[in-house]
Amino acid sequence: xxxxxxxxxxxxxxxxxxxxxxxxxxxxxxxxxxxxxxxxxxxxxxxxxxxxxxxxxxxxxxxxxxxxxxxxxxxxxxxxxxxxxxxxxxxxxxxxxxxxxxxxxxxxxxxxxxxxxxxxxxxxxxxxxxxxxxxxxxxxxxxxxxxxxxxxxxxxxxxxxxxxxxxxxxxxxxxxxxxxxxxxxxxxxxxxxxxxxxxxxxxxxxxxxxxxxxxxxxxxxxxxxxxxxxxxxxxxxxxxxxxxxxxxxxxxxxxxxxxxxxxxxxxxxxxxxxxxxxxxxxxxxxxxxxxxxxxxxxxxxxxxxxxxxxxxxxxxxxxxxxxxxxxxxxxxxxxxxxxxxxxxxxxxxxxxxxxx
Amino acid sequence: xxxxxxxxxxxxxxxxxxxxxxxxxxxxxxxxxxxxxxxxxxxxxxxxxxxxxxxxxxxxxxxxxxxxxxxxxxxxxxxxxxxxxxxxxxxxxxxxxxxxxxxxxxxxxxxxxxxxxxxxxxxxxxxxxxxxxxxxxxxxxxxxxxxxxxxxxxxxxxxxxxxxxxxxxxxxxxxxxxxxxxxxxxxxxxxxxxxxxxxxxxxxxxxxxxxxxxxxxxxxxxxxxxxxxxxxxxxxxxxxxxxxxxxxxxxxxxxxxxxxxxxxxxxxxxxxxxxxxxxxxxxxxxxxxxxxxxxxxxxxxxxxxxxxxxxxxxxxxxxxxxxxxxxxxxxxxxxxxxxxxxxxxxxxxxxxxxxx
Numbered sequence: 001x002x003x004x005x006x007x008x009x010x011x012x013x014x015x016x017x018x019x020x021x022x023x024x025x026x027x028x029x030x031x032x033x034x035x036x037x038x039x040x041x042x043x044x045x046x047x048x049x050x051x052x053x054x055x056x057x058x059x060x061x062x063x064x065x066x067x068x069x070x071x072x073x074x075x076x077x078x079x080x081x082x083x084x085x086x087x088x089x090x091x092x093x094x095x096x097x098x099x100x101x102x103x104x105x106x107x108x109x110x111x112x113x114x115x116x117x118x119x120x121x122x123x124x125x126x127x128x129x130x131x132x133x134x135x136x137x138x139x140x141x142x143x144x145x146x147x148x149x150x151x152x153x154x155x156x157x158x159x160x161x162x163x164x165x166x167x168x169x170x171x172x173x174x175x176x177x178x179x180x181x182x183x184x185x186x187x188x189x190x191x192x193x194x195x196x197x198x199x200x201x202x203x204x205x206x207x208x209x210x211x212x213x214x215x216x217x218x219x220x221x222x223x224x225x226x227x228x229x230x231x232x233x234x235x236x237x238x239x240x241x242x243x244x245x246x247x248x249x250x251x252x253x254x255x256x257x258x259x260x261x262x263x264x265x266x267x268x269x270x271x272x273x274x275x276x277x278x279x280x281x282x283x284x285x286x287x288x289x290x291x292x293x294x295x296x297x298x299x300x301x302x303x304x305x306x307x308x309x310x311x312x313x314x315x316x317x318x319x320x321x322x323x324x325x326x327x328x329x330x331x332x333x334x335x336x337x338x339x340x341x342x343x344x345x346x347x348x349x350x351x352x353x354x355x356x
Numbered sequence: 357x358x359x360x361x362x363x364x365x366x367x368x369x370x371x372x373x374x375x376x377x378x379x380x381x382x383x384x385x386x387x388x389x390x391x392x393x394x395x396x397x398x399x400x401x402x403x404x405x406x407x408x409x410x411x412x413x414x415x416x417x418x419x420x421x422x423x424x425x426x427x428x429x430x431x432x433x434x435x436x437x438x439x440x441x442x443x444x445x446x447x448x449x450x451x452x453x454x455x456x457x458x459x460x461x462x463x464x465x466x467x468x469x470x471x472x473x474x475x476x477x478x479x480x481x482x483x484x485x486x487x488x489x490x491x492x493x494x495x496x497x498x499x500x501x502x503x504x505x506x507x508x509x510x511x512x513x514x515x516x517x518x519x520x521x522x523x524x525x526x527x528x529x530x531x532x533x534x535x536x537x538x539x540x541x542x543x544x545x546x547x548x549x550x551x552x553x554x555x556x557x558x559x560x561x562x563x564x565x566x567x568x569x570x571x572x573x574x575x576x577x578x579x580x581x582x583x584x585x586x587x588x589x590x591x592x593x594x595x596x597x598x599x600x601x602x603x604x605x606x607x608x609x610x611x612x613x614x615x616x617x618x619x620x621x622x623x624x625x626x627x628x629x630x631x632x633x634x635x636x637x638x639x640x641x642x643x644x645x646x647x648x649x650x651x652x653x654x655x656x657x658x659x660x661x662x663x664x665x666x667x668x669x670x671x672x673x674x675x676x677x678x679x680x681x682x683x684x685x686x687x688x689x690x691x692x693x694x695x696x697x698x699x700x701x702x703x704x705x706x707x708x709x710x711x712x
Binding site for chain 1: 377657659660670671672673674675676677678679681683685688689690691692693694697700701703704707708
């Protein structure tokens with residue numbers, strides 16, 4: 001029997017505020033061209049468009065973004081995608097449950113990817129996928145672990161256990177976002193990787209794990225899909241049924257429990273692939289420095305500046321002698337913050353919410 | 357014979373770019389409310405509205421600003437001003453020549469004031485005027501010298517000579533903008549003041565000096581006024597005649613020459629009156645710190661910031677942890693520059709001109 005093609009499952013439901021003011025609820029960061037000419041959503045799709053490895057993609061996103069998604073798919077010539085449009089946000093585990101239920105072949109491997117990550121070295125990613133695939137075929141839930149470049153405290157970690165096959169390890173355990181001291185210890189130990197939130201498993205393997213660890217979630221997702229409305233390439237799960245679904249992440253709802261179970265089959269593929277979750281303007285600066293893609297636009301005049309990230313979608317920004325600053329203008333708003341402090345953006349967003 | 361009232365001559369022809377992007381050719385800095393609720397132009401007029409001391413004011417400005425000026429006069433309830441509208445800019449000496457020719461009483465003292473200066477201590481200014489007036493009545497050309505607060509290199513200086521009467525000195529000489537070392541020497545010497553560009557003289561005294569030191573300028577100004585068009589309170593000097601007038605500052609064309617002449621009668625009144633020419637965003641910051649008038653608007657969110665000047669007329673500015681920066685937004689442009697470097701604004705304006 002030939003190996004089934006991998007179905008790319010593109011998770012596009014995030015509405016992150018960490019890249020405010022450019023990322024906003026009506027157009028979150030995955031739909032912005034922050035790192036190049038394409039948006040991160042488009043680059044994620046192009047990365048999984050190789051017909052030798054991948055079947056037609058399934059995009060899981062909020063219903064409000066349907067038109068934006070169709071426009072961005074059209075712009076890069078992808079016409080075979082299906083859209084699974086969530087009537088409300090219920091975190092990643094229910095989103096993936098809907099996708100697994102939508103797979104026509106229950107044995108099909110699903111490659112679950114956030115749509116707002118950057119992966120510079122796609123061949124390294126493909127090699128990691130190929131390494132995991134034989135175990136996935138046997139029923140393993142696979143996750144991709146990012147080889148750490150520093151003791152980051154903003155990511156969860158995964159400890160590798162025994163090697164199951166070349167480059168693929170059993171997951172010893174998942175570790176919550178650590179303290180700085182704990183992060184340094186893990187890095188020094190050499191057997192921990194970052195949890196990149198990218199997964200590979202058969203649809204039936206995931207649904208079986210869901211039945212075991214989160215049965216209420218599975219039941220709600222099934223009810224939502226049984227009553228789903230199909231409109232061309234768009235799948236609209238039933239709103240009332242999905243609204244009743246418990247909200248949880250795939251890590252908490254499934255992966256951690258499966259990894260902790262004596263019968264669970266969870267593996268990790270450590271990989272170095274130029275990965276970034278672009279989780280802050282500081283993170284985008286780091287990518288820009290490495291890839292050269294953060295070149296200022298003609299809306300930006302920077303004289304005698306150094307170490308700045310300056311972006312604008314309209315406002316004309318003029319600087320002289322600016323050093324190590326983040327300046328981001330979008331619409332009628334501009335953010336100005338020293339580099340290294342971009343996590344403080346949330347304080348501004350909160351202040352704006354308080355003001356209405 | 358009673359002393360004639362002083363005619364305030366308000367020079368509003370400047371189109372300074374040093375406060376770009378708020379100050380622009382269509383609305384230069386004197387017409388902006390940068391230091392309080394009124395514009396500097398309005399504050400200059402209010403400062404010379406005391407009917408016990410002053411006659412109706414005469415505003416000298418570019419014809420393109422006539423509507424703006426009438427609106428700003430109306431807003432502060434000044435209805436007796438005459439407007440002398442220059443068809444083209446010829447620097448201060450010709451502007452003052454037009455004003456002197458427009459004075460109905462040749463013996464009337466003219467108080468010549470730029471419209472874009474801040475004077476916090478108006479009573480000190482009035483006292484200086486009263487001190488100079490007896491000498492002005494005798495034919496002296498008086499200038500007001502600002503007691504220096506530091507060795508500034510951006511101003512011209514005036515050296516005081518013998519005291520002619522209480523608080524009023526003969527001008528020993530005018531000094532061009534000095535080097536830093538020379539400025540420090542002058543400050544240490546104690547007999548130098550800044551040239552504030554404010555003058556008091558009888559119309560006929562000034563016209564006589566002009567006849568002596570700049571006869572071509574006087575002839576052109578006379579020709580322009582002889583053929584002037586009067587329209588209500590507006591005086592429109594003849595364009596062709598005024599275009600033929602040599603352009604020069606009152607300092608170069610008259611004051612320096614008169615001071616250097618054995619027959620010249622030029623005096624200076626050193627005064628401390630909270631003066632600033634608001635010649636840069638840094639200068640505005642200094643005023644704001646002293647007067648508390650630089651409070652951020654509701655368009656500015658400043659969290660954990662210190663030592664910043666942040667202004668906007670529309671764009672919403674959001675900062676966290678910003679220190680010692682100048683941030684000024686106007687229209688679709690925003691300037692971001694470290695404090696202490698605001699003289700660099702001219703490089704931006706030049707870059708924009710080059711780009712068209």
